[in-house]
Amino acid sequence: MADFELIEHTADIGVRVYGKDLPELFKNSAIALFSLITDFKPQPKKEQRIKLHTQTWEDLLVTWLNELVSNFFTREFLPHSYKIIIHENKEKELDAIVKGEDFSPYKKKINLEVKAATYHNLKIERDERGVKAEIIFDV
Template identity: 50%
Template sequence: MIDFEFIEHTADVGVRVYADTSEQLFKNCAEVLFGLILDDRPKPDIEETVVVEAEDIEELLITWLNELLSLFFAYRFLPVDYDIILEEREDYKVIKSRIKGANFDPYQNKIKMEIKAATYHDLKVEKNDSGWIAEVIFDV
């Protein structure tokens, strides 16, 4: 069970996601995102690699989540499981992710909420004594 809660937002959907590590935080955010979009997930039978670079961890999270949404809506690739490596370089951060998924069939899997994008609005990613927290607003 992913540790998250909804946060109040007038027009869109806001979530606060918790994790022990930064890699787990990214995975949990993706799980929450696709849990909002669909109830059921098929068994993974294909794999994609997604590599993203950004100046900071906030930009990295949003860019990566939006890349996953692009794969879903443009190519009907439904992410199911994530292997993630986060690297910190001198001037930027990198996420290397191997994503197991399945082809999305709109006739077999009904979309319950269409999420257009992960946004920078009120975005927060931070580490504290308890672990990692992300607050993300999704544009619906």
């Protein structure tokens, strides 16, 4: 099974993402996001730490992806790799170390300007093979 695949959507772009567990799903969602944005393969020259907490897994996934989009366009940081730890307490928590390098989306070629991950038809499902999610990105 592939880590992700494109899905049809009328105005925006969607991906179906798979993982054996939630950390892998979140990692593969980030990989899918940046595969849409650019073909450039960054090196792990810098490190960022991201800590998030929300009420639901769907909120956490959207918040995670939108944090990465924001970091890409405001901090000009393109991720290379992800180490993700997920905690389930009263709130859903993500603690990630993201390695990557500086990348100016305004100076280098990007394929697609993704504005945000959306809640449109968003669902995270579990089955015997793992976890999957369908995510629509606003472009």
